Amino acid sequence: MQHRRQLAPGYLSSAYAESLAEFGRPRELAKCGGWILERKIPGTDLHDAMGCYPLFACREWKNLQEDCEALSREVVALSVVTDPFGNYDQSVLENVFKDVVRPFKSHFVADLRQSRDSLVSKHHRYYARRALNNVVVEICKRPDEIFEDWMALYSCLAQRHHLKGMKAFSRASFAKQLRVPGITILRALENRTTIGAHLWFTHGDVALSHLAATNARGYELMASYALYWSALAYFAERVRWIDWGAGAGLDGNEADGLTEFKRGWANETRMTFFCGRIFDVSAYQRLCQNNPATRSGYFPAYRAGEFD
Structure with missing residues (x-):
């Protein structure tokens, strides 16, 4: 299994996720075959997660919901930017990411x-x-x-x-x-x-x-x-x-x-989507109270300004 993960290409590879380990702990979403970075939320004992930069890719988008249910017990929120060639439509994304699904960049x-x-x-x-x-x-x-x-x-x-x-x-x-x-x-x-x-x-x-x-x-x-x-x-x-x-x-x-x-x-364009889901609503709300920049539209709001 580990050998197969390593041989997966590009953004699907455990090796690519490991290249970003200084920004979070690489974590496999086993059902869909994608990778995310689990990050400690500064000043707390809590964690959230984000897709690997620049795109979140996976093999089976239909299985992402099952991975998110498992993830919901361990992180406050998840955010990703979708692979424009992923096998999904906007309704699939909205079923998984119940809080934020918005067109992001046209590739x-x-x-x-x-x-x-x-x-x-x-x-x-x-x-x-x-x-x-x-x-x-x-x-x-x-x-x-x-x-x-x-x-x-x-x-x-x-x-x-x-x-x-x-x-x-x-x-x-x-x-x-x-x-x-x-x-x-x-x-x-x-x-x-x-x-x-x-x-x-x-x-x-x-x-x-x-x-x-x-x-x-x-x-x-x-x-x-x-x-x-x-x-x-x-x-x-x-x-x-x-x-x-x-x-x-x-x-x-x-x-x-x-x-x-x-x-x-180019002769065509394909849209990417920015997607976000809150798993722990009460923790999310508490974290937002401590960040004065939460009205910026950034998700997760409590991390607004993190890359400024």
Whole structure:
């Protein structure tokens, strides 16, 4: 059983949950086959739980209700952001998450049955071909070999966008993530020097963009265009769908540059949902009384401001 858990790919893997262990204790939801992080609530002896960042994925969504019934005796509340390719509809989510189910971010996706030239915008095709005049993209056959290069690339990204908390990812976390089953890494090089990379997880017929980063030289040479263009060619022979993810910010603001960039590689969108359930109502209410920011709409309300 443990071997099977470890071999599950990407966000379904115990290895990925373990990469986030500094933020909570990984816990398997055995009936549905998903993973969450159980967290101590500061200043109390209580715990709550959250789905792994950035998405909660599981094999059997219909069994999630049974897992939640078992969980209800041990945690105050649970919150997750759903996998946009999960086998559920909104009514299934509302049956499980009785307190909060709301559309969160729209992910840009590519149906790879459509040709690359017809799928990608004219603007992006131009800059991809221009980038490939100076950049070579290859698949990392041994993901751990890129570890130091990746740490340098992601450091540039974190500094540029002021990433912190879970989004910043520690060195220890990335050491584990590069060993997660189902990972694929595309690397952009200039004269054999790494200037960008893109990390992917594959779930069945879907390739999910996990993280991408370039350094200053990669940004100058538009290595991201080369990486995205090459990803389409690579995955077209292996899966039907690519999930590029959503725009930046809490709501995937349609005006930001990342949103426009991802839109140019997609021919469809799929919605994710933010879901929350309160198991211990009296404890939840007591905790909220101690946090002056509980009117923000954040869930769980007593953790409002935790990532500010």
